[in-house]
Amino acid sequence: MxxxxxxxxxxxxxxxxxxxxxxxxxxxxxxxxxxxxxxxxxxxxxxxxxxxxxxxxxFVNAHAHVDKSWWGLPWQSYGGEGGTDGRIRHERARRDELGIPSAETTAHVLREFVRHGTTAIRTHVDVDLGVGLRGIEAVREAAAAYGDALQVQIVAFPQDGVLRRPGVIDMLDSAAQAGVEFIGGLDPAGIDRNPVGQLDALFRIASDRGVGIDVHLHDPGDLGAFQIELIIERTLAHGLAGRVNIAHGFALAQVDAAHRRDLLQALAALDITMTTVAPLRLPQLPLQELDAAGVRFGFGTDGIRDLWSPYGTGDLLGIAWQYARASGLVRDDDLRRVVEIATSASAPFAGLYAGxxxxxxxxxxxxxxxxxxxxxxxxxxxxxxxxxxxxxxxxx
Structure with missing residues (x-):
C-alpha cells in the first residue's frame, strides 16, 4: 500500500x-x-x-481480535450456543470453512479500524491446537501492508483454554520466543477451573521470556475478584509491575465499594492496567474511581462481525461514546477525559509513548x-x- x-x-x-x-x-x-x-x-x-x-x-484500540472476523464475507447468521464456552465451540466448528484466520480477513478488519481513526492496536490472536501460530503470521502479514504507519502489538491468546487443552502452554511459550509482545489467559477459574495453575503457568512464561501478560477475565463478582487478587500476587512475586493487563474485569464493578477500593489500590501500586469494551448490559468500570486510584485503562472494540456476535463497526470512538453514555458521563471534563483515554493516554497499550x-x-x-x-x-x-x-x- x-x-x-x-x-x-x-x-x-x-x-x-x-x-x-x-x-x-x-x-x-x-x-x-x-x-x-x-x-x-x-x-x-x-x-x-x-x-x-x-x-x-x-485512536488506540487496546483490545481487539483482528484475526477472527467474517468482514468481507457474506453475512453470517448467529448460530451455536451462548456463553463463553458455547461461543468457543461454535467458532471452532465454523472458522475453517470461513478461512479464519487469514491475512485477507485481517486486512478487512484493519481497513475498518484505520478509516475510523485507529492508528495503534493491541490485538489478541488465537493460538490453539487447531491453528497453531498461523493466526499470528496472518496478522503480521496484514499489518505489514501499513509499514510503520500503523502500530500493532500482538497477544498470543489461548481462546480455547490453557490447561484444559494439553500442549497450549508450550504453544504460548513458543509464541513468546517467536516475538509476540504479550501472552494471554482466559477465565482461569471459569474455563480452566484451575486459576492457580493457569496463572502460575502464564507468569512463569512471562518471567522467563520477558513478555507481558493480558488476561481475559469475564468471571463475575467474588470469583472474578479472587482471580484479580491472584494476578496481583503473581505480578509482585515475578517483578512484572507495568507488564500486566486485565481485560474486561467485570468483577471490579460488581464487588462492594470497600473491596473495590482495596483492589484498585493494589492494581495501581503495580501499574496493572485494565481494558474494557464497554459492554452495554453490565456495570461499567468506574472512571472517577480508576482515575483517583491511578489505575490506567483503555478501550477496545473486542471482536467485530465475528462468530461471537454480528455487532461492531471498528469505530473506537463509538466504543468511547458507549462507555460515556452507559456510565452517565455528561460534564465536559469527563467527556474530554474519555477521549483522552481513547487516544493519547492509551498509547502505552500499543507500545508507544503517550504523546x-x-x-x-x-x-x-x-x-x-x-x-x-x-x-x-x-x-x-x-x-x-x-x-x-x-x-x-x-x-x-
Whole structure:
C-alpha cells in the first residue's frame, strides 16, 4: 500500500481553539504554529488543507481480535450456543470453512479500524491446537501492508483454554520466543477451573521470556475478584509491575465499594492496567474511581462481525461514546477525559509513548468536523482524514 507522507497539515483546530498548522518530519510532530496558510502553499507536496477541521490524536484500540472476523464475507447468521464456552465451540466448528484466520480477513478488519481513526492496536490472536501460530503470521502479514504507519502489538491468546487443552502452554511459550509482545489467559477459574495453575503457568512464561501478560477475565463478582487478587500476587512475586493487563474485569464493578477500593489500590501500586469494551448490559468500570486510584485503562472494540456476535463497526470512538453514555458521563471534563483515554493516554497499550498532539509526539492525527472534543465524542462524526506516523492512511 502506498501511503503518502504529510509534511504540514494546515488550518486545523485543537479542541476548539484558533486554527493552527501542524508540521511533521519523519513521523514526528515538529511544530504547531498559528495558522497563516497561504493558498499557494497548500498545493505543494505533503501539504494538507485541514479546512478548519478538529484534530484529535489517533485512536488506540487496546483490545481487539483482528484475526477472527467474517468482514468481507457474506453475512453470517448467529448460530451455536451462548456463553463463553458455547461461543468457543461454535467458532471452532465454523472458522475453517470461513478461512479464519487469514491475512485477507485481517486486512478487512484493519481497513475498518484505520478509516475510523485507529492508528495503534493491541490485538489478541488465537493460538490453539487447531491453528497453531498461523493466526499470528496472518496478522503480521496484514499489518505489514501499513509499514510503520500503523502500530500493532500482538497477544498470543489461548481462546480455547490453557490447561484444559494439553500442549497450549508450550504453544504460548513458543509464541513468546517467536516475538509476540504479550501472552494471554482466559477465565482461569471459569474455563480452566484451575486459576492457580493457569496463572502460575502464564507468569512463569512471562518471567522467563520477558513478555507481558493480558488476561481475559469475564468471571463475575467474588470469583472474578479472587482471580484479580491472584494476578496481583503473581505480578509482585515475578517483578512484572507495568507488564500486566486485565481485560474486561467485570468483577471490579460488581464487588462492594470497600473491596473495590482495596483492589484498585493494589492494581495501581503495580501499574496493572485494565481494558474494557464497554459492554452495554453490565456495570461499567468506574472512571472517577480508576482515575483517583491511578489505575490506567483503555478501550477496545473486542471482536467485530465475528462468530461471537454480528455487532461492531471498528469505530473506537463509538466504543468511547458507549462507555460515556452507559456510565452517565455528561460534564465536559469527563467527556474530554474519555477521549483522552481513547487516544493519547492509551498509547502505552500499543507500545508507544503517550504523546498526543504536541511537539515531539508521534504524528498520529485524525481530522473530523466537530466544534470541540466533547462534540466529537457525542456525535462521532465521520473521519475526514487519518494520518498514522506522518502518513496519510485514509482520506474521505
Amino acid at each position: 502506498h501511503h503518502p507522507a504529510a509534511s504540514v497539515i494546515r488550518n486545523v483546530r485543537l479542541d476548539g481553539g484558533s486554527p493552527v498548522d501542524i508540521r511533521i518530519a519523519d513521523g514526528v510532530i515538529t511544530g504547531i504554529d498559528d495558522s497563516a496558510a497561504a493558498a499557494s502553499d497548500t498545493a505543494s507536496d505533503g501539504v494538507v488543507d485541514g479546512r478548519g477541521l478538529l484534530a484529535l490524536p489517533g 498526543g498532539l504536541v511537539v515531539g509526539g508521534r504524528a498520529d492525527i485524525v481530522l473530523l468536523d466537530a466544534e470541540n472534543v466533547m462534540d466529537a465524542l457525542v456525535r462521532a462524526p465521520e473521519r475526514e482524514m487519518v494520518v498514522g506516523n506522518g502518513r496519510i492512511l485514509f482520506e474521505r
